[in-house]
Amino acid sequence: MTHKEMNESEHDPYYGRYISKIDENLDLLEGFVNGQIDMIEFYSSIPEEKWLYRYDEGKWNIKEVLQHVIDTERIFMYRCFRISRGDKTSLANFDQDIYIDPSQATFKSPDQLLKEFNHTRNHSINMLESLREIDLKQIGKVTGIDMSSRAAAFTVIGHNVWHMDVTKERYL
Numbered sequence: 117m118t119h120k121e122m123n124e125s126e127h128d129p130y131y132g133r134y135i136s137k138i139d140e141n142l143d144l145l146e147g148f149v150n151g152q153i154d155m156i157e158f159y160s161s162i163p164e165e166k167w168l169y170r171y172d173e174g175k176w177n178i179k180e181v182l183q184h185v186i187d188t189e190r191i192f193m194y195r196c197f198r199i200s201r202g203d204k205t206s207l208a209n210f211d212q213d214i215y216i217d218p219s220q221a222t223f224k225s226p227d228q229l230l231k232e233f234n235h236t237r238n239h240s241i242n243m244l245e246s247l248r249e250i251d252l253k254q255i256g257k258v259t260g261i262d263m264s265s266r267a268a269a270f271t272v273i274g275h276n277v278w279h280m281d282v283t284k285e286r287y288l
Contacts, residue, residue: 117144117249119270126255127267134274135267137281144252144266145244147273152237155185158280159230162288167226171286176216178287182229183221184212185279186236189272193240196268199256200247206257244269 120140124132138147159182168177176184195207221229252266 117252117266118142119144119266122264122267122270125262126264127271128258128261128263131263131267131271131274134271134278137274137277138270142273144269144273145241147270148237148241148244151273151276152234152241155233155237155276155280156230158283159226159233162226162283164226166287168222169287177222178283179221179224179226179229180216180219181279181283181287182233183216183219183224185276186229186233187215187219188212188275189236189240192268192272192275193243195256195258195263196252196265196272197243199254199263199268200251200265202254203256206260209259240269240272 118141119135119138122135127135159178162178167179170177191210198205198207224232247265252264252269254265255262256265257263258268
């Protein structure tokens with residue numbers, strides 16, 4: 117299943133900025149598997165002295181960015197799961213900024229964060245492997261707007277690419 121098979125009506129236009137970061141012919145499961153490798157390689161290559169760098173006052177450091185990526189994957193894959201099961205309850209939005217301080221990301225080692233990412237991604241891959249194409253085409257509501265299960269999953273892949281790009285441009 118590729119994202120070129122999706123209709124724009126399957127997600128809020130806001131998420132299009134993430135989905136557009138990935139090749140339209142990329143297979144969903146392949147994107148999660150290859151994305152895991154890319155993320156681990158990318159973040160493992162960051163020098164130790166850069167992990168606490170903030171490119172501007174009030175911005176997250178790299179540890180916090182990676183924690184945000186992990187937390188966002190958890191939330192979007194929860195959405196993917198609920199929608200894939202036919203749950204029509206409108207799912208709430210989340211305030212990404214309030215998640216950072218309680219995460220204590222700044223106090224985690226890069227290895228701890230990469231391990232946390234790896235476990236989260238393995239869980240996501242396992243879940244996707246259990247879903248059928250019909251499950252991934254299910255439509256639910258997120259903050260009152262239609263979203264397909266597959267759109268939630270593709271958003272994760274694009275969101276990761278987005279943040280690797282931002283990290284390259286502004287932190288390294």
